[in-house]
Amino acid sequence: MLAYLTKRLVASLVIxxxxxxxxxxxxxxxxxxxxxxxxxxxxxxxxxxxxxxQLGLDRPLPERYVRYLGRLVQGDLGKSYARKSDVGELIxxxxxxxxxxxxxxxxxxxxxxxxAGIYAASRRGRVSxxxxxxxxxxSVSTPQFVLGLTLIYVFAYLLGWFPxxxxxxxxxxxxxxxTLGLAGGGWYSRMMRSSMIEVLRNDYIRTARAKGMPEWRxxxxxxxxxxxxxxxxxxxxxxxxxxxxxxVVENVFGWPGxxxxxxxxxxxxxxxxxxxxxIVAACFIVIGNLIADMISPLIDPRIALR
Amino acid sequence: xxGFWKRFxxxxxxxxxxxxxxxxxxxxxxxxxxxPYDPSEQFFDGLTLEGAPLPxxxxxxxxxxxxxxxxxxxxxxxxxxxxxxxIVANGIxxxxxxxxxxxxxxxxxxxxxxxxxxxxxxxxxxxxxxxxALAAILKPGLNIVIxxxxxxxxxxxxxVIYTETVGLSQREYIEAxxxxxxGTARILLRHLLPHLxxxxxxxxxxxxxxxxxLESMLxxxxxxxxxxxxxxxxxxxxxxxxxxxAPWLVFIPGAAIxxxxxxxxxxxxxxxxxxxxxxxxxx
Numbered sequence: 251m252l253a254y255l256t257k258r259l260v261a262s263l264v265i266x267x268x269x270x271x272x273x274x275x276x277x278x279x280x281x282x283x284x285x286x287x288x289x290x291x292x293x294x295x296x297x298x299x300x301x302x303x304q305l306g307l308d309r310p311l312p313e314r315y316v317r318y319l320g321r322l323v324q325g326d327l328g329k330s331y332a333r334k335s336d337v338g339e340l341i342x343x344x345x346x347x348x349x350x351x352x353x354x355x356x357x358x359x360x361x362x363x364x365x366a367g368i369y370a371a372s373r374r375g376r377v378s379x380x381x382x383x384x385x386x387x388x389s390v391s392t393p394q395f396v397l398g399l400t401l402i403y404v405f406a407y408l409l410g411w412f413p414x415x416x417x418x419x420x421x422x423x424x425x426x427x428x429t430l431g432l433a434g435g436g437w438y439s440r441m442m443r444s445s446m447i448e449v450l451r452n453d454y455i456r457t458a459r460a461k462g463m464p465e466w467r468x469x470x471x472x473x474x475x476x477x478x479x480x481x482x483x484x485x486x487x488x489x490x491x492x493x494x495x496x497x498v499v500e501n502v503f504g505w506p507g508x509x510x511x512x513x514x515x516x517x518x519x520x521x522x523x524x525x526x527x528x529i530v531a532a533c534f535i536v537i538g539n540l541i542a543d544m545i546s547p548l549i550d551p552r553i554a555l556r
Numbered sequence: 557x558x559g560f561w562k563r564f565x566x567x568x569x570x571x572x573x574x575x576x577x578x579x580x581x582x583x584x585x586x587x588x589x590x591x592p593y594d595p596s597e598q599f600f601d602g603l604t605l606e607g608a609p610l611p612x613x614x615x616x617x618x619x620x621x622x623x624x625x626x627x628x629x630x631x632x633x634x635x636x637x638x639x640x641x642x643i644v645a646n647g648i649x650x651x652x653x654x655x656x657x658x659x660x661x662x663x664x665x666x667x668x669x670x671x672x673x674x675x676x677x678x679x680x681x682x683x684x685x686x687x688x689a690l691a692a693i694l695k696p697g698l699n700i701v702i703x704x705x706x707x708x709x710x711x712x713x714x715x716v717i718y719t720e721t722v723g724l725s726q727r728e729y730i731e732a733x734x735x736x737x738x739g740t741a742r743i744l745l746r747h748l749l750p751h752l753x754x755x756x757x758x759x760x761x762x763x764x765x766x767x768x769x770l771e772s773m774l775x776x777x778x779x780x781x782x783x784x785x786x787x788x789x790x791x792x793x794x795x796x797x798x799x800x801x802a803p804w805l806v807f808i809p810g811a812a813i814x815x816x817x818x819x820x821x822x823x824x825x826x827x828x829x830x831x832x833x834x835x836x837x838x839x
Contacts, residue, residue, distance in 0.1 A: 261676075264673075265676055265677055265680050266680075268673075268676075268677040268680070269677065269680055269681070272677065272681075276689060276690070276693060279693045279694065280693050380569075384569060387569075387818060387821050387822060387825070388814070388818060390821065391765060391769070391814055391817035391818035391821050392814050392817075393769055393772050393773060393776070393789070393810065393813050393814065393817075394773075395772075395773070395776050395789075395792060395810075396792065396806065396810030396811075396813065396814065399792070399796070399799055399806045399810070400806075400807070400810070403799070403800065403803050403806075407800050490679075490682050491682070493682040493685060494682040494683060494684030494685060494773075495684075497684060497685070497688070497777065498684075498773055498776065498777070502796075512685070512688075513777065516688055516692060516777050516778065516779060517778060519692055521692060521693065524688060524689050524692050525689060527685065528681065528682075528685045528686065528688075528689050531681070531682050531685050532680045532681055532682075535679070535680050535681070535682065536680050539679075539680075
């Protein structure tokens with residue numbers, strides 16, 4: 251177990267190193283010359299050379315990368331163009347609302363996906379199964395900004411059940427969490443259905459049925475316990491999918507998190523923030539995958555440790 | 557082939573999806589003839605006296621947008637953007653993914669390991685954020701959007717093709733082909749690739765749905781194709797602030813994106829049931 255964990259941990263660190271190489275490489279593709287931007291149009295070559303030296307741009311590439319990596323490790327993501335403040339601090343201050351939204355979205359997608367999948371598996375091949383699976387296709391085909399705006403129009407504007415947007419109370423959380431989680435719910439319902447169908451083929455299920463156990467008990471007691479195992483491990487992977495979704499959802503709902511920060515940075519082309527959020531998101535994904543890798547063998551001993 | 561069509565036809569949802577795709581492709585191709593107006597023309601009578609967009613009506617079937625342009629015409633031309641990007645960007649992604657997956661799965665060794673570590677690395681980035689970062693650095697436009705989407709979308713198919721190729725490579729007929737002196741290129745193209753065609757078709761179809769959604773998100777964030785080219789996501793982006801007064805400006809293009817993505821998902825799922833031998837006979 252320890253060897254397995256060490257191996258996964260090392261692999262994660264290598265990936266994070268790779269992420270830093272990619273983001274370092276991306277900064278070279280930025281067409282604007284930082285020296286010209288700082289020095290201004292009327293600067294002499296000597297001043298430009300001086301600034302180049304101060305920024306460390308006259309150093310060889312490997313050295314510049316090591317310095318860049320050193321800053322990243324210390325949590326220094328650079329300064330925002332527009333806000334003149336520290337990108338790391340900006341992101342950190344925006345994280346709590348985003349984490350709250352993601353947590354609510356996980357709960358929403360599980361509450362939608364698991365019952366729908368279990369129901370569809372138990373009614374396999376019938377109209378209700380087909381309907382549930384068609385609905386799941388519709389949910390994964392809906393762009394989140396369209397879903398979010400539609401929910402706002404119907405449930406906030408027409409019916410007035412929820413606020414039009416913003417942050418603060420539980421009722422502010424419902425619509426954005428649904429918007430972020432619905433596609434995942436559709437996805438989980440398909441996973442849950444096929445996992446359940448797989449489990450229901452086992453001999454011990456046949457035995458339980460032969461004993462005269464009611465079908466709903468067979469499904470909930472013997473089926474669910476085994477069918478849910480592969481699903482639980484996937485929750486860690488949702489973080490990555492949500493990191494894309496929050497940019498759209500937080501903008502639509504005026505949710506003051508990392509996604510909104512990213513949206514504003516996209517509109518003003520604030521590259522340090524865009525790169526910073528990308529790096530933080532990549533860290534989240536790597537950690538999420540690591541957690542998924544660690545949970546799977548714990549909850550399901552049949553999974554071999556490689 | 558006849559058996560294929562017979563089984564595909566039984567999946568009513570997949571056939572429905574195929575019909576939708578045919579209609580939308582037709583609408584995109586015939587846009588210049590079907591569109592009642594120029595999609596960029598700003599009509600004097602396209603806005604109310606207060607300057608608000610017009611709701612759907614007799615003159616403008618799907619209403620007008622905040623600039624007084626005909627939304628139906630913009631929708632038709634927007635179908636061109638969505639389908640063009642969906643098919644071309646996904647086509648490039650499938651080409652890259654298939655090539656890399658095939659090579660990594662058959663050649664293995666250092667090259668194979670390097671390719672697979674690259675896919676691990678790509679998986680660490682959220683697709684939309686990486687696409688945004690690339691699109692923000694490069695100047696946005698049709699070609700860049702296609703390139704950016706292809707660059708972030710090849711990973712999944714590469715992994716699927718890799719897994720299948722590893723399995724196929726251990727078969728005896730590959731051993732036999734090698735024993736008869738077939739070179740690596742010949743084995744890849746003549747002995748492995750044909751067996752992967754069903755998988756490629758399925759993932760190419762499902763990938764178009766993903767691509768259409770990613771393109772719409774990029775264009776909703778203002779980082780997709782640039783005006784005046786109409787794109788569905790951008791039509792919603794432009795009218796977002798006006799949305800509560802003119803909901804048709806969001807609902808109509810939004811429904812178009814949903815229908816297009818859904819159609820490709822349904823057809824892809826139908827194809828998977830028909831083409832994937834491991835799924836055959838299951839409900």
